[in-house]
Amino acid sequence: MNISFIGLGNMGLPMAKNLIDAQFNVTGSDLSPSALEALKSYGGTVAQDHQQLIQNADVIITMLPSSESVKSFYLGELGILKSLKSGTLIIDCSSISASVSREVASVAQNLGIDVVDAPVSGGIMAAQAGTLTFMVGGTEAQFKQAHPLLEKMGKNIFHAGASGSGQIAKACNNMLLAINMIGTSEALNLAMQHGLDPKVISEIIQNSTGANWCIEKYNPVPDVLENVPSTQGYVAGFMTDLMLKDLGLSMEAAAEVKSPVLLGALARNIYTLHSQNGHGKADFSSIFNLISKV
Template identity: 45%
Template sequence: MKIAFIGLGHMGSGMAANLVSAGHTVQAFDLSEAAMTQAVADGCVAATSLSQACADAEAVVTMLPAGHHVVSVYAQVFVHAPTAAILMDCSTIDVETARQVAAQASAAGFDMVDAPVSGGVAGAAAGTLTFMCGGTQAAFNRAEPILARMGKAVIHAGDAGAGQAAKICNNMLLAITMIGTCEAFALAEKLGLKDQTFFDIASKASGQSWSMTSYCPVPGPVPTSPANKDYQPGFAAALMLKDLTLAMQAAGQTAADTPLGAKAHALYEALCSQGHAAQDFSYMMERIRRGA
């Protein structure tokens, strides 16, 4: 299959490479010269423009920073891609923008899903992402085999925008559990428990969570966690703050009561403002250890 892939940052590059490995022809486009060089090294075909990437494409995948980028890019995709192409936006953006772009796609004759991901840079490279998809059943059925080449799970969450809704709710929960896990380790240390000892107990008790067992925020217990790599992301604190901001906007629009989400947003906002935006979101451990 000929696939246009637009947006080859830390996540997109690994995703595109996995599509190449699956035997697809990937026509890649990004404004970054370095990203394009890496894409070619991974086996993608370099496109000199978005229009060239979309020409004759049977599918279009996008991984973009924010909602306004998605709106801008898809305004061009609707013009240059064949209407038979299935469109998949894997960016994390607000629900209303996702619904707006999906409506525009439908009006232009395209099938489209919003398909944000969970799994971070490591998951993108390993092909173990989870895709949360919003769109019609017909669009999902077309997108699922392609997305499955980049992930371990592809789940239909509902109509347009439902994938984005699932993503921001999931990441709000992740932020809350990570903060709680960091607080528990910090208290355990002050009470004289070794990190490994507390991990051995909590990971098998009622305090168990993904933040504990898969992404432990202290060095040692989980060798693959960013804590063992000087908190190199992973999933950067700035990206967690972005997702929490989207969650808080959605909470305000729906009058949802999210006190822990609001506190998590404030804590990650402070962490980023202190110069740690580029470090992994589990670096919250160091902030809590310092008590500021």
């Protein structure tokens, strides 16, 4: 099976390598010569032009940075959608607006082309290890078609629902993550200001009704857990600015259906404040420093 993989950045390149490891023919495209070189030296093929990306592709996988770039790649003036053969499968792993995902899928459907949106979570290390989480939007049949490829790059592969639902699932999960991380920081800091040991209060909450992923797996207070960003100087991890990008998608999804997200919107702006203070490149759990700062 021939796969064209567009977007060989920090996430895309290791994902493409995992497909090569699984014996697929991978033809790649990226603006960065070094990324292309890396793909080539790992056994992939470098596309010389759009034509080469398209001609023999059974599957197109995109891992692009924005709604605009996805829309342009598929639907723009030079967009490839109209040049693809019927029956091609598109797996868009970009984290973008659900409405753009739906638009691409809708145009594609009329051309006999299947599209699933399949944004990931898990970060660079999971991309390398092939243990990403995929949240997939598309029909049941499309999900089944994409599954054998996704399972080469990831571990948890969820079918979220119809087209766009993968984006929505990620936007909802990450909004909740953003809220939980700030809430956890507020609770831990409050306890610490009253003299409690962060390990002790973390242990108590983890075993009580306040339990959540942040406190158990990604504790924002340094030295409570090993091998998490907070204990390693908040070296990301998951950068504040990437969380901000995702929260922008969450807000866009909320505005589209007029859903109230009071805590979500506040969380977004707390991260904005943190980024403005110069911590955009730090891991998002460094929000603890905004709350606790002396």
